[in-house]
Structures are given as structure tokens and as C-alpha cells.
Amino acid sequence: MMIKNLLFSLLAICLSFSVNAQDMFTVSKGEVTFFSDAPIEDITAENKQPGSMINLLTREIAVIIPVRNFIFEKELMKEHFNEKYMESDKFPMASFKGIINEEVDLTKDGEFPATAKGKLTIHGVEQELTLVGRIKRSGTSITIISDFKVALKDHKITVPKLLFENIAEIIEVHVSLEYKPYQKTSTGK
């Protein structure tokens, strides 16, 4: 009897873990853009290859952005961005890992303002911050939108003195991520 109970509870535990999988969502379509407003030249760049996951149960969220995949208007800007500012050969990924503060109910359709507290890592330097945005559930998909600002000095990004193509000290970032339920076999994109 004992053993049967034990087996049953084991089974239950395992089942609960697999139920867990349904709480996981992964990005199906994402876009990260940034904007630098500088005296000589405004610079914008767009990245369509962010990776992200949310766990609805724990309200955890993680985002990674491959720095190399930002697309610029000019090829030379891309080179400077990677080589001089972000040093993407040393720090290929920017990331965010945090927890959604509000107890939003994402099992039903709806849209909520939300904040997420966590660590933003850019240029290998970690910063605690709270992101503000909106989170929306519609059908099987979840959408997150957030706008925030990044100060270069917070992430030890230095502007080379000789570079004419200067960028702003504070960069505006816009993130828009659309999620679908996570399937373990999926290889992302």
C-alpha cells in the first residue's frame, strides 16, 4: 500500500512537471529596436532575432539578443557598433532575466500594464532594473511590449574619442515580443 502510494505520488510529480511545460512560452516573432539621437546623425537599428521565454507559473521572463544581428542603415555603423561600442566578439549576447511583478492572469485573454524586475546585461555588464510595459494574452499567443532607456555608462560602453559618428549617451530601446507555447522539440527559428 505504501509503495503504491509512493508510486502514485511519483507519477503525480512527474505529471505536474510535464504540466509545467504548458506554462512555458517562447518567442515566435520578436523585434528589438534602438534609437540614438545625436547632433551629427540619428542612428536606429533593428534586431529581428531575439530569443525569449516566459514561465507563466513563476512569472519568470528571460530575453537574449544576439548583438551581431542588429541591422543598420549603413554597413559602417554596424561595424562600429559591433567593434567599438559593444565589442560583440567578446560579448555576443545582450540579455535580460527577471520576474514579472504583477500577478497578471495570463490564462485568459486580456491586456495588462506590467513591470518586470531583473538584470539587464549589455556589454558584459549587469544592471538591476525594472522594465515597464504591457503584456497581452490573445488565444494561444502572448505579446509583450516595453520601452526603456539604457545609459551607455551603466554598461561601461565608451565612445571612442576620435569617432565622428558619435552616439547619444542614453539610448532608447523598444522591445516587442510575441510568444507561442513552448514545444521542447522546436529549435527556435
Next chain:
Amino acid sequence: MKKLIAFILIVLFPSAFLFAQDDLLKMLQDESKPKREPVLAMFKTNKLINIHTNETVRKRNLDVRISHLFGNMGKESGGGVHNLYGIDQSADIRIGFHYGITDHLMVGVARAKRNEDLEGLVKYRILDQTTDNAIPVSVSAFANIAYSVKESADFKNDNYRFVYCSQLILARKFSSRLSVVVIPTFTHRNFVGADDDNNTLSLSGGFRFKFTPSASIIFDYSKTLGRDNLVIPRFDVIGAGVEIETGGHVFTLMFSNASGILENDYLVNTFDSWGKGGYKLSFNISRMFKLGKDTEAVK
């Protein structure tokens, strides 16, 4: 029965725990394999000092290049304080326009003073070194034709005015600081002196070492083979200098014993020797212009 429980524990739990891995970030990172990307910024511009690099001008960009080679600095080779160490003279001037038809194909035209040459050139990037080292080197092919419009009794036939160069350019970025290039060159001249050969083979090598985010030390060396029996001796070409990038501009300031700026010229006709004061101050300005709108994303 106990064995069965143990078995279940071992088999089910690890897989369950694997799934329960709570670090989402780690999961993401594990899933995103490092992508294969071409190495960026191997060299800053088309040329190092005298020799070419594997770099081409990107699509719809125009590189306007002004190169100036002053006179010999050393007294033994005609320099000295009287002409401010060669600065009063110009051994060669090249004004060139290099244009990117695609991100891999570049064409250019130029004028070089020394032999009154008109130059037409083409460079094609065959391979790009990748970040994962699947392709360990970058390879470009370069060819040019120099046509001299000089009035000279030597040019009895118009064909004599042509000099052709073709190069295979091999380059590797070893670290974010150090890039190295090696180039074999085949040169064909339609007209040469009696002691000379129409076809020559040269070997060049050079490097760029970045010591601040915008400044690099550059060096190159070229040797043309089988030239020991010439009546007037020719010398190997050595250049050393500093390259400064300011975003859009690349300034190069260097010393070199090259007698001219075109490879068609200096590889086969460098009469000045470092040992005899035949080194010259030289500079190059490269200014990149973007023509038309938007290179459409990097695929």
C-alpha cells in the same frame, strides 16, 4: 519492489528535473547555438600601406581615396633639410574611386602620377572568415590594369603601355587586435628592359595591430622574385605606419621606400632603398560615401 522504486526514481526524476530547470536564461542560451557570422572589421580599408587587404567597399558605397607619396627623406637619396626631407616633392600621387557593386564585388578607377597611369581595378571577396572558424581565412581576388598615357619614345606600340597585376589575397583576423594578410602577385608588363622579365611573381605580407579602438599600427613587406640580375637594382618594399579611423574616414600616415603607389609600379620598379635613405613620408585619406538608400539587411 524496492529495486523498482529505485529504478523509477532514477529514470523519472532526472528527466523531470531536467524539465524543471528553472533558469530560463540558461535554457535560452543553450538553445541558441552560436551563429556562423563573417568576421567584422578585419581591415579598415582597401589598402594597408602599399599592399591591398581583403576588404572591398560595401554595396553602393564609394570610397574616395587620395594617396600621396612624398620624396625621399634621406640625404643619400636626394632628401635632407633642403627639400624638408622630401616634403617639397611628390614621388607619386594617386586619386582613386572605389565603388561597391555588391557587398562582395568592387570596381575602381584611379589616376597615378608617377607613370602617368590610368588604373582600372576589380576586387572580389571569395570567402569571409567566420566567427566559428569554419572558414579560417578570408580570400579575395584582385586584378588591375594600368595604362600609361606618358609621352615616351619607349612606347613604340600602344600595347607597351599596359601593366597587369593579379593577386590572391589571403587574410586572417587572429584577435580583435591583430589581422594579417598574405598576397602572391603575378605581374605582366608588355614592355620591359632587356635585362628584365615580362612576367614576375611577388610575395607580400602585412599586418594591422589595433592599439586603441580607433588607431592601429600597420606594416607591410613585398618581395618580387628573381630580380637579382638587373642592371639597376630594385629593392624590396617595406612600409610602416599608423592608421586612424574616425568613422567614415580612414587616415593613414606611413613611411615607405616604395617608388610608386600602384602595385604595377612599386613591385617591379622600386629603386629606393631604406638603407640608403630612400624612405618617404606618405599619407592616405579614404572617405566613404554612401550612395543611394539602405543596404537591405544582412542576410
